[in-house]
Amino acid sequence: MRITKVYTRTGDAGKTRLAGGQQVWKDSLRVDVYGTVDELNASIGVVRAMNADMVDEYSAAALLEEELRWVQNKLFDVGSILATAPGQTFKDMPQVAAKDVTRLEKLIDRCQKDLEPLKEFILPGGGKVSGFLHQARTVCRRAERLCVRLSREEPVDPLIIKFVNRLSDALFVLARWVAKTQGESEFLWERDTAGKTM
Numbered sequence: 001m002r003i004t005k006v007y008t009r010t011g012d013a014g015k016t017r018l019a020g021g022q023q024v025w026k027d028s029l030r031v032d033v034y035g036t037v038d039e040l041n042a043s044i045g046v047v048r049a050m051n052a053d054m055v056d057e058y059s060a061a062a063l064l065e066e067e068l069r070w071v072q073n074k075l076f077d078v079g080s081i082l083a084t085a086p087g088q089t090f091k092d093m094p095q096v097a098a099k100d101v102t103r104l105e106k107l108i109d110r111c112q113k114d115l116e117p118l119k120e121f122i123l124p125g126g127g128k129v130s131g132f133l134h135q136a137r138t139v140c141r142r143a144e145r146l147c148v149r150l151s152r153e154e155p156v157d158p159l160i161i162k163f164v165n166r167l168s169d170a171l172f173v174l175a176r177w178v179a180k181t182q183g184e185s186e187f188l189w190e191r192d193t194a195g196k197t198m
Contacts (some may be wrong), residue, residue, distance in 0.1 A: 019084040034082040043136040060181035111177040123188040133175035138167040
């Protein structure tokens with residue numbers, strides 16, 4: 001694929017074309033879904049940029065870089081599939097496979113070996129990398145919700161929903177794992193209950 005011109009003026013009337021050529025409104029649910037996947041990809045790009053400053057200091061940062069680069073490539077695959085009209089295919093069309101979900105599950109399991117079990121919800125934050133991982137997780141959850149909504153109206157490969165679901169779990173665990181490996185504090189939710197006194 002070669003992109004020679006950034007603006008085409010074809011979208012000025014509020015419509016865009018899916019990969020199969022079908023014209024749709026820019027605020028259609030399908031466009032919202034793959035736009036949110038793109039937003040997620042950009043969020044993970046910010047995490048990678050922040051993490052680049054840590055590679056020399058923390059060995060775990062190199063593993064995070066490797067995994068997040070793979071995730072970004074897979075998210076382009078997901079976005080390409082979602083940007084294709086149902087029933088359309090094209091040459092060299094990207095795929096999301098069961099092995100991609102398995103890779104995320106193995107990553108989660110590997111990182112969780114270093115973590116203490118949670119006894120309470122944690123406040124999103126910590127250091128820069130873990131904080132932005134939490135932000136990416138929330139965008140991922142929104143992408144998942146939109147995928148589910150779209151699947152109730154049009155065909156969506158169930159593996160895409162499964163992948164995005166598992167990715168949000170992975171981003172949560174990675175946020176905790178980065179905090180642990182970089183010596184950052186995790187702050188637990190302090191419930192403000194009716195009987196609580198200062």
